[in-house]
Each structure stands twice: as C-alpha cells, then as structure tokens.
Amino acid sequence: MDLHDLTRTLHSKSDTKIVMLVADGLGGLPLEPGGMTELETARTPNLDALARRGISGLSIPVKPGITPGSGPGHLALFGYDPLKYLIGRGALEATGIGFELGPNDVAARCNFCTLDAAGHIIDRRAGRIDSQQSAPLAIRLRQVRIPGVEIFVEPVKEHRFVVVFRAAGLGGNVLDTDPQATGVPPLRPVATDEASRRTAEIADEFIRQATKLLAGEKKANGLTMRGFCARPNLPSYEEVYGLRAAAIAVYPMYKGLARLVGMEIVGKSPGISAQTLDEQLAVLEQNWASYDFFFIHFKYTDSTGEDGNFAAKVQRIEELDKAMPRVTALNPDVLIVTGDHSTPSFLRSHSWHGVPTLLVSNCCRYDGCQEFNERNCLRGGLGQFEAKHLMTLALANAGRLAKFGA
Amino acid sequence: MDLHDLTRTLHSKSDTKIVMLVADGLGGLPLEPGGMTELETARTPNLDALARRGISGLSIPVKPGITPGSGPGHLALFGYDPLKYLIGRGALEATGIGFELGPNDVAARCNFCTLDAAGHIIDRRAGRIDSQQSAPLAIRLRQVRIPGVEIFVEPVKEHRFVVVFRAAGLGGNVLDTDPQATGVPPLRPVATDEASRRTAEIADEFIRQATKLLAGEKKANGLTMRGFCARPNLPSYEEVYGLRAAAIAVYPMYKGLARLVGMEIVGKSPGISAQTLDEQLAVLEQNWASYDFFFIHFKYTDSTGEDGNFAAKVQRIEELDKAMPRVTALNPDVLIVTGDHSTPSFLRSHSWHGVPTLLVSNCCRYDGCQEFNERNCLRGGLGQFEAKHLMTLALANAGRLAKFGA
Numbered sequence: 076m077d078l079h080d081l082t083r084t085l086h087s088k089s090d091t092k093i094v095m096l097v098a099d100g101l102g103g104l105p106l107e108p109g110g111m112t113e114l115e116t117a118r119t120p121n122l123d124a125l126a127r128r129g130i131s132g133l134s135i136p137v138k139p140g141i142t143p144g145s146g147p148g149h150l151a152l153f154g155y156d157p158l159k160y161l162i163g164r165g166a167l168e169a170t171g172i173g174f175e176l177g178p179n180d181v182a183a184r185c186n187f188c189t190l191d192a193a194g195h196i197i198d199r200r201a202g203r204i205d206s207q208q209s210a211p212l213a214i215r216l217r218q219v220r221i222p223g224v225e226i227f228v229e230p231v232k233e234h235r236f237v238v239v240f241r242a243a244g245l246g247g248n249v250l251d252t253d254p255q256a257t258g259v260p261p262l263r264p265v266a267t268d269e270a271s272r273r274t275a276e277i278a279d280e281f282i283r284q285a286t287k288l289l290a291g292e293k294k295a296n297g298l299t300m301r302g303f304c305a306r307p308n309l310p311s312y313e314e315v316y317g318l319r320a321a322a323i324a325v326y327p328m329y330k331g332l333a334r335l336v337g338m339e340i341v342g343k344s345p346g347i348s349a350q351t352l353d354e355q356l357a358v359l360e361q362n363w364a365s366y367d368f369f370f371i372h373f374k375y376t377d378s379t380g381e382d383g384n385f386a387a388k389v390q391r392i393e394e395l396d397k398a399m400p401r402v403t404a405l406n407p408d409v410l411i412v413t414g415d416h417s418t419p420s421f422l423r424s425h426s427w428h429g430v431p432t433l434l435v436s437n438c439c440r441y442d443g444c445q446e447f448n449e450r451n452c453l454r455g456g457l458g459q460f461e462a463k464h465l466m467t468l469a470l471a472n473a474g475r476l477a478k479f480g481a
Numbered sequence: 482m483d484l485h486d487l488t489r490t491l492h493s494k495s496d497t498k499i500v501m502l503v504a505d506g507l508g509g510l511p512l513e514p515g516g517m518t519e520l521e522t523a524r525t526p527n528l529d530a531l532a533r534r535g536i537s538g539l540s541i542p543v544k545p546g547i548t549p550g551s552g553p554g555h556l557a558l559f560g561y562d563p564l565k566y567l568i569g570r571g572a573l574e575a576t577g578i579g580f581e582l583g584p585n586d587v588a589a590r591c592n593f594c595t596l597d598a599a600g601h602i603i604d605r606r607a608g609r610i611d612s613q614q615s616a617p618l619a620i621r622l623r624q625v626r627i628p629g630v631e632i633f634v635e636p637v638k639e640h641r642f643v644v645v646f647r648a649a650g651l652g653g654n655v656l657d658t659d660p661q662a663t664g665v666p667p668l669r670p671v672a673t674d675e676a677s678r679r680t681a682e683i684a685d686e687f688i689r690q691a692t693k694l695l696a697g698e699k700k701a702n703g704l705t706m707r708g709f710c711a712r713p714n715l716p717s718y719e720e721v722y723g724l725r726a727a728a729i730a731v732y733p734m735y736k737g738l739a740r741l742v743g744m745e746i747v748g749k750s751p752g753i754s755a756q757t758l759d760e761q762l763a764v765l766e767q768n769w770a771s772y773d774f775f776f777i778h779f780k781y782t783d784s785t786g787e788d789g790n791f792a793a794k795v796q797r798i799e800e801l802d803k804a805m806p807r808v809t810a811l812n813p814d815v816l817i818v819t820g821d822h823s824t825p826s827f828l829r830s831h832s833w834h835g836v837p838t839l840l841v842s843n844c845c846r847y848d849g850c851q852e853f854n855e856r857n858c859l860r861g862g863l864g865q866f867e868a869k870h871l872m873t874l875a876l877a878n879a880g881r882l883a884k885f886g887a
Binding site: 078440441454456458464466469470471481 | 510511514515518543544545546547548549550551552553554563564565567568570573574577825827828830831832833834835855856859860864865
C-alpha cells in the first residue's frame with residue numbers, strides 16, 4: 076500500500092484552500108564554517124511571523140545524501156515517490172522546453188557530435204557548438220520524413236536538441252546510441268522490449284536521414300540519441316487527492332512537471348504566463364475561487380545559488396518575503412513554503428541538504444520556532460521528513476482526509 | 482525482511498517484564514495559537530519524573546498526515562505494520578462488540594434500511610432508528626436458517642448490526658450490497674474470488690429470509706451488508722516476540738484487538754473485566770508473575786477529546802498520572818506510556834499529530850526531557866518515529882533481542 080493508495084481512498088470533499096509556494100533551491104550553506112546561510116542572512120520578517128504561527132521542518136527531497144534534479148524534487152513535493160515515478164530524460168528535456176508530450180509520443184534528448192571520415196566520433200558534443208549555430212541545424216532536421224510517424228525536432232542549448240516521434244503504440248524503451256567514448260561510431264538504437272522495436276527502427280531511419288542532412292558540417296555532422304522515453308503516466312491530483320490544482324510558474328520545466336500530475340497552468344491570460352512574482356500573485360488572486368490547490372514556483376533562489384551569488388540569493392529571498400502578505404491576505408487554510416531542493420551558493424549547484432519547510436494552518440501543532448531558516452527548521456515540529464509526505468500533511472491540515480480504518 | 486522477520490529470529494528468553502500503558506488519543510493541541518495542549522496543561526508530577534529517567538519521543542501512528550482509527554493505531558503499537566495488516570470493517574465491528582471471531586467465520590457490518598414498495602432504498606439508515614427499536618429486530622433475524630452454516634446476528638447501535646457466517650472454507654471477499662444511493666434497490670452480494678462464492682450465496686439467502694422477517698416494519702424493512710471480512714490472520718506475540726502477553730482493557734474493541742495478536746484477556750475474575758483504572762491496576766498486580774508483557778488500555782483520554790472537553794481530558798490525564806506509582810512499584814524492566822493516536826479536544830476527533838511517548842528502562846539513553854508532554858517529546862531522544870518500531874525498542878530495552886548478524 077503506497078501513499079496514494081491511502082489518499083485515494085481517504086480524501087474527502089471540502090472547500091478549504093492549500094497554497095504551496097516553492098522557492099526553488101531554497102536551502103543553503105554558510106560561506107564560512109559556523110556562519111549563516113542565505114536564508115539566515117536574509118531579513119524575512121513575514122516568513123518569521125509565519126514560522127511562529129506554523130510548524131517547521133527540513134524536507135529530504137529523495138533520501139539522505141541524494142541530490143535531486145528539478146524532476147524528482149518537484150514530484151516529491153507533489154507527493155509522488157520520486158523513486159517510483161521515474162521520468163526519463165527525454166520526457167524531462169521535452170517538458171523543460173515547453174513541449175507538451177501526448178500519449179503517443181516518445182521523446183529523446185539528442186546531442187550533435189563530430190564524426191570523422193570513417194564515421195567514428197571525434198567529439199561527443201560537437202565542440203560545444205553555440206546555440207546560434209546549432210539551432211538552425213536542429214531545425215534543418217525537420218526535413219526528415221518517415222511514413223506513419225509525425226516528427227518534432229526542437230533546439231535546446233548548445234549541442235543539445237530534442238526529438239519526439241509521434242505514432243500510436245510506440246514503446247519508449249530504446250537504449251542510448253551515445254557510446255560514451257570517442258574513436259568509435261555511434262551505436263545503433265536497440266529496443267529492450269517488443270513494444271519498442273518500431274521506435275528503434277524509426278530512430279535508426281531518423282539518424283540515417285539526419286546524418287545525410289548534416290553532411291558537410293564541420294562540427295555537427297552527426298548525432299547521438301539518449302534517454303528515450305514515452306510520456307510518463309502519473310495519476311492526477313484530482314484522482315489521488317480530490318484537488319482541483321492550479322500551477323503558477325514562469326519556466327516551462329515547472330509548468331510541464333505540474334501538467335504531468337494534472338494541474339492546470341494558469342497565467343496572465345490564456346497562453347501567457349505571469350513573469351514576475353507580482354504578476355504571479357495577481358494570477359493567484361484572480362484564480363482563487365476556481366481551484367483548491369495552488370502551486371507557485373519561484374525560480375530565482377535557485378538560479379542565484381547556481382551562479383554562486385550569495386548576496387543575490389539573499390536578495391531574492393527578501394523579495395519572496397515581501398510578497399508573503401499578499402498570499403496570507405487570501406487566508407489559505409494551509410500555506411506551505413518550501414523548496415524542491417537546496418542550492419547553496421557555496422556549492423554553485425543543487426545539493427542534498429534538507430530544505431527549510433514551513434506549514435501554517437489552524438491545527439498544526441506549534442513548535443516554538445521563532446524564525447524561518449535552516450537552524451530553526453532543524454528543531455521544528457515537522458522534524459526531518461521525506462518530501463513525499465508533505466502533501467499528506469497538507470491534506471490533513473486542510474481537513475481533507477478521512478480516518479484510516481475504524 | 483520485515484520487522485517480524487527480525488524479531489522472530491532474534492528474540493531471546495528472559496524473565497524481564499514490559500508494561501505498555503496506552504492512553505487512548507493521548508496527544509492534543511492547544512485551544513489558542515501558541516497555547517498549551519491538554520497534556521501540557523495537566524499536572525503530572527509522576528509522569529514528569531518518569532520522563533526525567535526515561536527517553537521520550539513522538540510516535541507517528543501510520544505515516545505523516547494519516548489519522549488512524551483504533552485498529553491501525555493499536556496494531557502499530559503492537560508492532561504490526563498497519564499498512565500490511567489491514568483489518569476489514571466487518572471483523573473490526575464484530576471485535577468492537579466483543580464477538581470472538583473464529584477461523585471459519587466471515588463477518589459483515591449491516592445497516593437496516595427503509596425500502597419502498599418497489600424494493601428501492603428510501604433511507605440508507607432506516608431513519609437512524611434508535612437502538613431500543615433496532616435491537617429486537619436484529620435478534621429477530623436469528624431466525625434465519627441456512628443449511629450447513631451457523632449464523633450469528635448481534636445488535637450494535639442505532640441502525641447497525643453485525644452478522645457472522647460460520648462454515649469451513651468461507652472466503653471473505655464479497656462486495657458491499659449498499660449501493661451508497663437511494664432510489665435504487667440494494668445490490669446483490671458478489672464474490673470477488675472463487676473461495677468467496679459460497680459466502681456470497683449465503684449472504685444472498687440471508688438477505689432474502691431477513692427481508693421477509695422484516696416485512697411490515699415501517700422504518701427497518703430492509704438491510705444492506707458491508708465490509709465482509711474473514712478473521713484476520715495475524716502472527717502471535719508468542720511467535721514473533723516470544724512474549725506471554727496479557728491485555729487489561731475495559732472496552733470490547735481493545736480486548737478484541739489484543740486477542741487478534743494472541744494476547745490473553747485478563748480481568749477481575751474469569752469473564753469479568755476490570756472497570757476502573759484502580760481495578761485494572763489490581764488485575765495487573767494479580768497477574769504480574771504470569772506474563773512477560775502487559776497491555777493496559779485507558780479509554781478516557783480519547784472519549785473526552787472526542788467530546789471536545791479540554792478540561793475533562795486534562796482531568797483524565799491527571800487521573801492517569803496518579804496511578805503511575807502503583808505501576809512503578811512493580812518495577813517493570815520496561816515501562817512505556819503512549820497513545821494509539823492523538824485526539825485533540827480542539828478537533829473533537831482522532832488526528833494525525835505525533836503521540837507523546839515515553840520509554841523507561843535501566844538502559845535507555847537519557848535525553849534531558851524534564852516533563853512528559855508534546856513539546857518535550859518533540860525534543861526527546863526517541864525523535865519522531867513510526868509507532869510500529871516501539872515494540873522492537875521495548876524488546877531491546879528488556880534485554881530480549883539478540884544481535885543481528887555476527
């Protein structure tokens with residue numbers, strides 16, 4: 076029996092509202108031993124006031140010591156066990172550029188590479204060709220024609236692009252063609268199950284035609300395909316939680332992840348996302364009556380951390396703090412502030428460290444935390460917990476879960 | 482490998498004694514933000530002294546955010562994973578009224594309902610007919626005769642009663658006949674596996690005869706059957722822990738749950754339960770030499786919580802505290818005080834909040850807790866832990882578990 080087996084049978088009707096505000100990469104580290112983290116440094120009077128009313132803790136995105144990407148990090152926050160719901164890289168890459176995968180799609184991430192006259196790989200990333208040069212090449216590959224298959228080719232960054240094959244019944248289990256070595260030719264695509272044989276044949280033909288179209292290019296005269304993946308089949312928020320859920324996100328990746336669990340993407344106007352936090356809050360206010368659950372994604376705590384810019388991350392946290400009164404003015408029954416993982420500017424990357432997490436409701440048990448930051452969360456009433464349990468806690472605090480067993 | 486695979490092979494002989502005192506629904510909430518819970522309000526000098534000697538923590542009955550009924554709550558305390566050992570509603574209802582299910586029994590909870598002339602349900606609960614009217618009707622149904630089957634009909638409360646079919650080889654997997662709607666007839670019983678086909682036939686015939694016997698009744702002229710369930714098959718305390726266990730409980734539900742794991746029910750005299758806490762302690766003293774493990778159930782911390790009576794719950798906790806010296810006078814090697822779940826009077830219901838838990842032995846590691854209550858337990862040495870681990874800790878502290886691996 077997994078968590079969704081429980082919530083699926085226990086969720087009950089209510090008109091309560093839940094807001095989950097995800098500050099990407101929120102958790103941090105000090106620059107000096109014993110010093111203060113970004114969140115400890117930031118002036119956050121509004122979050123601190125919420126910490127005094129609510130219950131705090133540190134969420135472990137996947138397992139202790141495991142650093143998640145955005146996919147597993149968000150799935151866990153959404154209550155989907157990130158070790159059960161594995162999203163292939165192809166699907167994640169497609170999602171990240173805003174490509175909406177359909178039920179008949181198989182996606183793969185591709186790299187341009189450099190081949191020698193014998194067809195052996197000289198450079199697996201085509202000399203990290205820049206995006207301006209590579210994008211027209213990716214678009215050129217849209218000329219590939221394979222009967223019975225719709226093909227999408229989308230540029231990504233530098234040597235990367237995405238290919239999606241669309242046809243009924245395609246399996247997504249095809250091995251990578253990247254040999255992870257130079258001096259050898261790319262591998263042929265190999266299916267690992269019966270349902271994926273046709274996919275492998277299509278990929279093989281795609282590579283044949285694409286290589287012709289690239290002939291004569293100096294850097295990018297070949298390609299490899301990796302992370303083949305059919306559209307992940309996740310149960311929806313409506314089904315497992317009984318929630319009508321809305322996502323208010325700026326970047327395609329987070330909208331895509333939200334869409335995978337059945338959230339509706341709401342924006343400034345149909346098809347146009349809010350761009351600033353202020354705009355995101357306006358969208359929240361406009362849609363308040365229409366949904367039970369709101370996922371708000373704030374990107375910049377992560378990007379400043381990735382840049383190694385401690386001061387900028389502090390500033391972004393303070394920007395977030397200033398926005399809180401507009402959220403609390405709506406009187407959500409449950410308000411959660413958390414992150415999908417830590418991104419300490421000290422490390423300039425995602426990390427495994429516990430993520431400061433705060434839950435406010437009228438029936439959370441107070442824990443004496445006075446501020447919202449890593450050292451208070453460590454002593455908080457939520458303890459250190461796997462992020463996948465957060466949604467169950469949200470539902471419980473919102474009065475949306477019946478008793479288990481008599 | 483589950484917990485019982487470990488304890489089953491590791492338990493060792495000893496003459497140590499373990500007492501587990503379960504104050505039902507012990508955990509609470511403050512009435513005002515930042516205020517004190519029932520347990521924090523109560524004067525508990527004896528429990529506080531034990532907290533200074535022992536180790537404290539908060540137990541999570543099932544998983545974070547999941548509110549358990551009495552069944553899963555107690556099974557977890559007894560060391561049985563409540564998500565593995567699911568007890569059907571029929572068995573739990575029978576257990577709750579003191580019916581001792583045998584190995585050839587299938588139980589179902591039944592509702593009287595009101596049918597119109599066409600046999601369609603008008604009221605699924607027969608107008609919530611009162612117990613004085615419904616009990617004689619349930620007893621009338623004892624006239625049903627089906628060859629080869631022994632049938633038991635027991636009144637419960639209001640529109641509810643329990644039916645048990647006894648015959649060799651009956652399966653318990655039959656779907657509910659309650660259509661969960663009015664304006665339609667009750668469903669026919671349908672078996673979901675081969676072993677339960679005969680059970681469904683018996684239920685069908687029972688309903689046919691019962692409906693005849695109820696003809697002419699104004700409110701309760703029909704019935705529905707739900708939660709069909711064979712006797713749960715749980716490994717015994719003797720087998721998994723090597724413990725001769727005694728249960729000292731007032732209410733049938735808790736005696737029934739204890740019986741399911743092989744505890745013996747001990748009382749004032751054969752067949753007569755102790756009624757007050759004083760009487761329960763007398764029973765504990767009388768039986769001290771005969772058992773290794775004692776489960777004592779104290780109901781009133783839950784019932785006062787369910788009533789929303791904060792002051793009465795405080796008083797019941799103080800009553801429990803006054804009883805502690807009589808328990809400690811027996812010098813148990815391990816003394817545990819806990820609850821099966823929280824029942825905050827603020828919520829007037831069971832809840833998901835962590836349950837204050839205390840373990841005292843001569844080899845627990847002291848944690849500096851000064852009082853026994855929610856805020857001390859949050860900082861305690863047991864941390865926040867799933868209740869199913871408590872029995873393993875009890876056995877370890879009692880010197881009853883050998884080393885795992887060489």
